[in-house]
Amino acid sequence: MRALRAGLLAAGAALPVLVLGAAASPAAAHVKWFFENEGYPLRWDLFLRPLPLGFVAGVSLATLLAALLWRARGRRGFVPGPEAFGADDGARSLFYALVPAILGVHVAVPLLVNGVQGTLFSPDNELPGAWANFLGLAETGVALSLFYGGLTRPAAVALAGLWFAGIPLVGLQPMLDNVMFLGFAAFFFLAGRGPLSVDRLLFPALEPPARYARLAVPAARIGVGGA
Structure with a gap:
């Protein structure tokens, strides 16, 4: 009896979806990454x-x-933090140490792909002429630097330079669409790549002062929020 009732409820829940799906008509949508x-x-x-x-x-x-x-x-924050769910200081310290590495990989992947393809930050921003080679190479270099955590702060400056160079090359609007990369550049300049990086092992003198770290997350939030 319970199985029958559950089946009837599932069928009743699926019926509106099927009706709407059958009655739906094609829709034209504009997605900048796939259309001019x-x-x-x-x-x-x-x-x-x-x-x-x-x-x-x-x-x-x-x-x-x-x-x-x-x-x-x-x-005090409005949203409960990790400590409210049982995370101790050691676990939080380990997670915060991983955040720059996670973010570095996250940013490096699109930079590497677009650098190889000769586009700036996103597939719809095709670079003109030889700029595709020069800036594409720069994107690739920044991507590798952020991925491995080597020379992170110079790479962050280069990333910001790429964003500003894109304004005259591909336009202000495409750069505003990708303003999150400016926020990422500020984050890595202020926080570095963290303990799991080449910088920490070989170039510790290039790492930012510890007092800058508290500004890194707000800078990234502003950039991501602006996008």
């Missing part, structure tokens, strides 16, 4: 309208109020 984006320029006139500006003002006000509340709470 010349027909979709950056429209500041659409942004500078009352409704978008109202949303920006509302979000800014909410952020300010949240910051004031955070200070009033003694700088």
Whole structure:
């Protein structure tokens, strides 16, 4: 009896999905990574309208109020941290040591792929002429540096330079679409690549001062949030 009831419930839950799927019609969507984006320029006139500006003002006000509340709470976070779920200091220290390595691999993979293909940060940003060779080589070098953790801070400066070089080469809008790489550059410049890196073993003098580390995560958040 229970099996029959469960089967009827599953069938009832699946029926709306099947009906909607059968009634669905093809949809045309614009995805910048797979289509030419010349027909979709950056429209500041659409942004500078009352409704978008109202949303920006509302979000800014909410952020300010949240910051004031955070200070009033003694700088305690609103979301429970790992310690609330049983993580001790040793486990958290180990995880925080792994974060730069994890992020380094995460950033290195798209840089390596796009560098080999002659595109800047994403497949839709094709570099013109010989720039595809020069900047593609630079992307590959930065990717390897972040992957292995060698010469990380110079690579972070180079990554920021690639972002700014992309503005005249592929346009402001494509770079704003990939502004997270500017945040990643700031993160690695401020925090380095962590203990699991070539820098820690061979080039410790190139690592950033410890006092910079507290600024690394906010810098990455700003970059990722801006994207």
